[in-house]
Amino acid sequence: MEEKPNSRAVYYMYFVSSFFGLLAILTPEPSRPWITCWLAIIIVGGIWTLIGFIQKLDQNRHWRGIYGLIQSNLFSVFGFVFFYRGTGEKLWIGILSILVFVTIAGWAFKNRRLVLSEILSPKRKISLILRLVAMGGGGGVLAGLVLGKAFPSLAPVMIGLVSAILLLVWNSLWVKTEDPDWEPEVE
Secondary structure (H helix, E strand, O other), X not given: OOOOOOHHHHHHXXXXXXXXXXXXXXXXXXXXXXXXXXXXXXXXXXXHHHHHHHOOHHHOHHHXXXXXXXXXXXXXXXXHHHHHHHOOOOHHHHHHHHHHHHHHHHHHHHOHHHHHHHHHOXXXXXXXXXXXXXXXXXXXXXHHHHHHHHOOOHHHHHHHHXXXXXXXHHHHOHHHHHOOOOOOOOO
16 A cells, blocks of 8 residues: 555545535525435445545555545535526436436546546647636635525526536546556647
8 A cells, every 4th residue: 555645635525525515405495305315425425434534545546546536526416416406406407417427427537538638738728627627616616606696597507517527527537546647748
C-alpha cells in the first residue's frame, strides 16, 4: 500500500455529498420517501466511510479512487434529484435524468483520457468551460441556488447542468487512479 499525505481528505467527500443530498430532498419541500432514501444512502455510506477510515483503506490508491468515484457520482445523483424535484417530479424528467446520468458517466469513463486531457490541457473552447466548471463546481451549484431566489425555475436546471458537467469531470479522473503519473499529451 502506498501512502499519500492527504489520503484522508477523501473522506470529506462523504460529508459534501450527504449535505448536498439533504438540500436535494428538502427542496422545494421535504418529502418523506426522499428522506427515507437519503437516510439509507448516508447510513450505508457512513458505515463504508467508517470502515475505510478505521482500517486506513484510503492509503490504497485503488480503494481511494473507487471511494472518490462513488462519492462524487453520488453528489451528481443528488444534483439530478434536485433537478427532478425542482421541475415538478414528472416521470419523463425522471427517466430522462437517469438516461443522461448513465450516458454521461459511461461515456466519460470510457473516454476518460480524452476528457481529462481536454480539462487539463484544453484544445477547444468547450474544454475551457469544462475546466472552469471542474475548478468551481461547488460554486456553480451554489450559484444555481442563489439564482434560484431570483429565477425560481432556473435553479434546478442550473444545478442539473452543473451536476452533469461535474459527472463528466469526476468520471474522467479515474485515469489518475489507473496511472498516477499520467499527463495529457501536449502539442
